[in-house]
Amino acid sequence: MPRNRQDVDREVKIAEIREAAVAILRSGGHPALTHSAVAKDLGLARTAVYWYFPTKDELFTAALAEIYARDLAAPPEGDDVMTRLLWALDRLTALQPLTHALHERARQSEAAARLESALQESLCTRLRTLLGPRVDPGRLDLVTSTIIVFVEGLLIQPRTDEESRELLGFLVAELL
Template identity: 30%
Template sequence: MPRNRRPQDREEKRQEIVRAAATLFTDVGYDETSTTKIATAAGVTTTTIYWYFADKDALLVAVLDHVLEAALAEAALHSQRPWADQVLWAVDRLERYRRLVTVVHARAPISESIGAWHDEFHRLVDSMMVDGFRDAGVPESDLDAMTKIGVFVVEGLLMHPQSEQDRRAVVTLLTGQTRRGSGSS
């Protein structure tokens, strides 16, 4: 039963629902988390969730936006670090949200809202990869291919977890190749 609480503004309540869903989707899983569980964790009724979100997928998109916004703010703090360290940080950060990554890939083909979010996320990541590889000295003619390789490496590391040492070796080779390819060593 929802607890009696002080009046909240609409955005504050929405964010409370998003935070509760983020925790449950991350710790328990999307399919295993009912809107009833989310409502209980947020201290609202199930009906209240539907006042804010059209369906569970819309709530997932809000969770993904929330997680991405926090990650981008945190990534800005790492922007002066070497490219390999930035990529490793991103892999570590995404690994914390492995369940969300998996559900996005599973639901993107069947959910228009999640598919649109996924496509926009990849445009953002591709842009960040291009910038990173460009700064690392990759020739313009190779940026598209290196970006694809970078995305494949990151997704591969997420789907097939490695030890920290092995993960570093893979990312260092990926980013080190760019320096060798551009003539610097």
């Protein structure tokens, strides 16, 4: 029988559920994430998970937002553009299956569309900040958009790491 956890703070419960969802997403991707799987991992009733995350998309986006926050939190020190772009490319490549699932869900889910939009805005802001000292202000938005579109293409095209790095290096050298 699932345990009764009335004595546990609401925010602690939400964090525990989110952590279980993060673990499931990392190991099995979007298809593996269900309210039942999270409840089973935590020894809870499935309805307890629904209480905090009424839909799979809300559970998915909460867990995925946590994954993005962790995986993209600590770029390399310094201001070398290529080092930081390659670091981001490596992380985004590892997250690509989850990013693809987010993109698919964003077509039907407001929660997923909000997360996708927030992620895009965050990445654009970070890239503008990195490029700002090196790019004429009149070209900054265009250069930023070009790099983002290019990286998105690298993420969906079957390329080796070496090819991706070479292509990105060429683009950055041409733009900067």
